[in-house]
Amino acid sequence: MIxxxxxxxxxxxxxxxxxxxQVDVNKADAAALDSVKGVxxxxxxxxxxxxxxxxxxxxxxxxxxxxxxxxxKRAAQLSKAGLQVDGKSKDGAPMTATAAAKADAKAxxKADAAAxxxxxxxxxxxxxxxPEAAKPAA
Numbered sequence: 001m002i003x004x005x006x007x008x009x010x011x012x013x014x015x016x017x018x019x020x021x022q023v024d025v026n027k028a029d030a031a032a033l034d035s036v037k038g039v040x041x042x043x044x045x046x047x048x049x050x051x052x053x054x055x056x057x058x059x060x061x062x063x064x065x066x067x068x069x070x071x072x073k074r075a076a077q078l079s080k081a082g083l084q085v086d087g088k089s090k091d092g093a094p095m096t097a098t099a100a101a102k103a104d105a106k107a108x109x110k111a112d113a114a115a116x117x118x119x120x121x122x123x124x125x126x127x128x129x130x131p132e133a134a135k136p137a138a
Contacts, residue, residue, distance in 0.1 A: 037081040
């Protein structure tokens with residue numbers, strides 16, 4: 001029971017850390033943009049200036065067209081680091097940390113559910129098999 005509780009707390013703490021990693025270019029300020037690996041002060045200024053001048057970015061293609069120095073490879077790296085355009089990651093970019101954490105958490109919950117017996121007082125099936133296995137062969 002304590003192990004399950006500790007696992008749940010560890011999963012919660014890990015997922016909270018990942019949840020803050022997602023930064024949307026249409027909503028973020030300079031500090032939030034700078035927190036994304038690969039985005040420095042110059043790029044965050046360019047993003048904010050372009051967003052102020054021409055409005056929010058529609059999608060990744062629009063972002064790449066309007067922000068100098070962001071080609072497909074760089075856009076994929078930024079997306080992997082947590083940058084989003086209109087709440088979406090770049091197509092073809094690897095799974096984000098948040099999505100990976102959610103998938104891990106779901107797998108942990110399913111594994112815990114499968115490990116629990118059907119009833120609280122029920123004994124595991126292999127507990128019945130132990131006395132038979134202890135009998136000497138005739």
